[in-house]
Amino acid sequence: MGHDGGVKVTEAQLKEAYQAHLARSRRDRASCPPPEAIQALVRREGDEAARLATLDHAMSCGECRTELDLLRTVEEAGVRSGAVAAPGRRRWMMPAALAATLLVAVALGRVALKPSEDTVRSDDATRVELVAPGAEVPAGTPISFAWRPVEGASRYRLEVLNESGDLAIEAETRDTMLTSDSAASLAPGTYQWWVIALSPAPGPRSELRRLRVVAQ
């Protein structure tokens, strides 16, 4: 390393020095990123350059670092409690009540709820992500539709389209699950469905997903 005769420190001492510096540093808070930017960092929203800049500041400002940890705590508690999916994770995180409802439905053999391979798994945090049903459902039974929550949405509109593109089912709910009894009257065939988030104006929507209603 070419170090001659100077101070020699360990990594532990470097960390101690940096942390002491961090704890003592005081900044003009006007130069700090707004709380919303720190929350966007926690949720991995926005472009990486902006999040890097926010993180760089938060890790050099004791007060922003505490704010970051506070917002991380609220977010992580939401993930652990099943209220929200982990940021950027491509896995299913359904509210416990919804999961329980779906499990009951499966147990009753009324709907096929296993997510299919073509289930939308978008990285776009603002898009509605569909959860259930799978690609096929039996005819003559109600269908349970489920999707992941979208921040800011007050309601959701479910639309099921027939092969001609006409609206076969339309329904609105505040929940992220809807069991459609009228779906029991759908004739066997191929349909498509999607979910639009309303806030109350139409906002993000899911991709259009194929659904086959199969005669039993």
Add this chain to the structure above:
Amino acid sequence: MTFEEAGQHLSLALEAAVSRYGAMVRQVGRKYRLDESDLDEVMQEVRIRLWRARGTSEMVGEANTSYIYRTASTAALDVLRRRRARQADRHDPIEEGPVAVLSAPTPDPHGVLEGSELASKVAQAIETIAESRRPAVRMHLAGYPREEIASLMGWTEAKTRNLLYRGLADLRERLAQEGIGWDTTEA
């Protein structure tokens, strides 16, 4: 069930949901060594918001964790905004004085000076690291494990390791130029 009984049941259900979520917040908060008072302030704000929203159509059937979480997210932001506003009102002077670190329990003047200089040089050296690597180095020195760096930024373990390795190499080189040798045994 009467209307009043229904209202009472909703309150109890909400309170139970808030308590469950609050327990989760405190559990996670301990991991980040947050003050209990900070967490209590957020959860108190959550209760106030739910109390104000009671009886509205928004509340019907919303005694679930998802609703509590959304309320807590916005409550936390408001808590931070209010705190910053209070700080601005106090007009605290900005402290940029020397920092005493690496000192013994009863530090001698030489030790304090050395620690102060080291902290200052480390802070200056970090500023010279490439922007893409600097946050990872800061988090590492602040005591966050590599997994948390990766999780926060959504990086793979390999990318995180690479950025951290290169960033620490930059820091080591810069500190060497300042006459500070660094015994590295990790990262």
